[in-house]
Amino acid sequence: MEKNWDVIIIGGGPAGLAAAIYCGRALRKTLVLEKKVFGGQIVNADIIENYPGFAEPIIPADLMEQMSKQSERYGVTLENDEVSALLREGDGWKVAVYRDAYLAKAIIYAAGSLSRFLGVKGEKELLGRGVSVCATCDAPFFIKKKVAVLGGGDTALSEALHLSKFASAVYLIHRRDQFRAEKILQDRVFRNDKIKIIWDTEVLGFKGEQRLESLEIRNKKSNGIEVVAFDGAFLAIGTIPNTGLLKDLVKLDDNGYIETDISLRTEAKGLFVAGEVIKGNRRQVAISVGMGVQASLSCEEYLASLD
Amino acid sequence: MAEIISANDLNFESFIKTNRMIIVDFWAPTCMPCRLMEPGLEKFAASHPESVQVLKVNVNESPKTSSRFFVRTLPTLLFIKDGQVKTQIVGAVNPNQIEKALSEVG
Numbered sequence: 520m521e522k523n524w525d526v527i528i529i530g531g532g533p534a535g536l537a538a539a540i541y542c543g544r545a546l547r548k549t550l551v552l553e554k555k556v557f558g559g560q561i562v563n564a565d566i567i568e569n570y571p572g573f574a575e576p577i578i579p580a581d582l583m584e585q586m587s588k589q590s591e592r593y594g595v596t597l598e599n600d601e602v603s604a605l606l607r608e609g610d611g612w613k614v615a616v617y618r619d620a621y622l623a624k625a626i627i628y629a630a631g632s633l634s635r636f637l638g639v640k641g642e643k644e645l646l647g648r649g650v651s652v653c654a655t656c657d658a659p660f661f662i663k664k665k666v667a668v669l670g671g672g673d674t675a676l677s678e679a680l681h682l683s684k685f686a687s688a689v690y691l692i693h694r695r696d697q698f699r700a701e702k703i704l705q706d707r708v709f710r711n712d713k714i715k716i717i718w719d720t721e722v723l724g725f726k727g728e729q730r731l732e733s734l735e736i737r738n739k740k741s742n743g744i745e746v747v748a749f750d751g752a753f754l755a756i757g758t759i760p761n762t763g764l765l766k767d768l769v770k771l772d773d774n775g776y777i778e779t780d781i782s783l784r785t786e787a788k789g790l791f792v793a794g795e796v797i798k799g800n801r802r803q804v805a806i807s808v809g810m811g812v813q814a815s816l817s818c819e820e821y822l823a824s825l826d
Numbered sequence: 827m828a829e830i831i832s833a834n835d836l837n838f839e840s841f842i843k844t845n846r847m848i849i850v851d852f853w854a855p856t857c858m859p860c861r862l863m864e865p866g867l868e869k870f871a872a873s874h875p876e877s878v879q880v881l882k883v884n885v886n887e888s889p890k891t892s893s894r895f896f897v898r899t900l901p902t903l904l905f906i907k908d909g910q911v912k913t914q915i916v917g918a919v920n921p922n923q924i925e926k927a928l929s930e931v932g
Contacts, residue, residue, distance in 0.1 A: 556859055617922040659886050659900075660898050
């Protein structure tokens, strides 16, 4: 495998792949490193209906496969590996991966975000045993079963709608008294007979031996605590930015996000950022794609200044 | 080089009896990360000698096997050595992560 690259893009989600297409077309030697699967978190969703340019709902995995192929068409190399360190090396960068390392003149960091967990008792132990972060992955295990979805955003409501096609009953547990999800999703949820909403409620713990059996929940208004039987619980309570590798390189806010301007440059020379690592990102594929394009254009400007 | 074999409720036990080291990929057609992880799994299997057998189990078609191992999330990779589950990886991973888990199992 080639060691020296013009650009290494860390993260193969919408931001990273969009950046890759533009870097490839700028005829830069470009490597994209993705630790899980190319496509990013959006591939966990069953459909995507709001990505401009498609009148009919599309399958996110199909969209992302097209983005991967589109980048490869312009000579980009896609490699499935996890970055363990990002270091300064002269005027450029050294990217360490499992048993190897690469050098690049510039980096576009688009490593996205990770699922947020509640950090309550039983959660870690029962993850993969009834507690899940991906409804489309795990819905087949909950046919005619009773499940809970935790959260109130687009992901939570989309997952509840998807699960309603499999489960006997879906309970949306939300800590507030209103959702922040798209209104069209709220409308579908309110009209779905299988979905019931438990407002103003937080989950205190997950209970079960070999598998999830119940949730301990607390109503925030009455303070009443009860244990309710569930076969599955799907967490959709937001994400945390995957910026651990940047902590000594750029200033991160208290929550780990990067603050930058529209150029998507950082204070570290030759390091650009895109997607859900940036403060204020609203977790939309279209936004991440746009950011990937912008970061690659800023990156190209930088590389051209070195030529 | 080893190929990935599809196993099911009926023949799963025979694979355990005849192979020392098995990696089982539990998947379903609706699981998109499973689909996108497949090229990496194929790459891993192709780069390995036949001492490691990679199996695929469709949980929709083989509910007994997935229940037996308490699989409730996809994709799940199970590492079985001499008939015993040694470790598991939950969620999509890359070939190097599979390699690393395998080396830890020994």
